[in-house]
């Protein structure tokens with residue numbers, strides 16, 4: 082039977098449908114630069130996701146590209162890629178680690194990846210309708226990140242001062258509204274029957290669990306996507322010791338997983 086989505090065998094496809102996704106990727110040569118970004122993703126992880134949701138030579142879009150994990154992953158598996166990133170610091174790091182790939186043609190007419198600096202809500206309208214095979218992305222996980230707690234957990238900065246940065250929204254309703262605007266554009270750009278895949282972490286804030294993955298998926302359903310599933314990603318390689326929050330007092334989770342939301346333009350398989 083013809084494979085309409087990717088180049089995997091039946092058993093590779095089946096393996097990938099497991100909703101639990103554990104990885105342990107070793108750092109690659111670009112890691113020392115990319116780790117300056119507090120939320121960068123391993124190119125090897127992105128390459129696996131891209132390999133499921135596209136075929137060689139197809140165009141992948143990452144509208145929240147950071148230091149370019151998706152772009153590097155796309156190149157490694159022979160896809161074309163466009164990234165959009167609002168923070169010039171991350172674009173600069175990406176250009177440092179991928180200068181030879183940028184805007185250069187690859188053998189067989191394939192174009193090198195492009196990283197655009199700007200707000201994705203302004204850049205996406207410049208991309209033609211139904212021209213993208215897969216949107217694989219990792220937006221800010223809501224807003225109101227507590228700077229001090231974040232810095233204590235990590236040794237790097239993730240936020241920008243840009244007013245259009247989704248991470249700088251004043252409230253969750255504002256953040257979800259912007260995710261809806263993003264979703265509308267994503268729907269327009271995707272080829273019919275293809276996928277929007279988002280990595281979204283849940284949050285715990287002011288004493289309550291915030292199921293951000295579910296909230297974002299629901300917003301994207303409202304703009305027309307069909308929610309096909311979610312994979313729970315756990316990166317063993319970066320697991321830190323669990324923190325003793327409120328021990329013997331009340332339950333507070335150590336959120337060690339991230340949700341990979343899988344949404345499709347169209348419902349019929």
Ligand SMILES: C[S@@+](CC[C@H](N)C(=O)[O-])C[C@H]1O[C@@H](n2cnc3c(N)ncnc32)[C@H](O)[C@@H]1O
Nearest residue numbers: 120121122145147148150167200201219246247
């Ligand atoms: C979770 S990070 C993505 C990290 C990326 N996966 C990587 O490997 O580096 C989300 C990124 O979205 C960017 N961002 C936030 N709002 C944006 C917007 N309106 N347009 C484009 N990028 C935006 C942030 O600056 C941040 O780098």
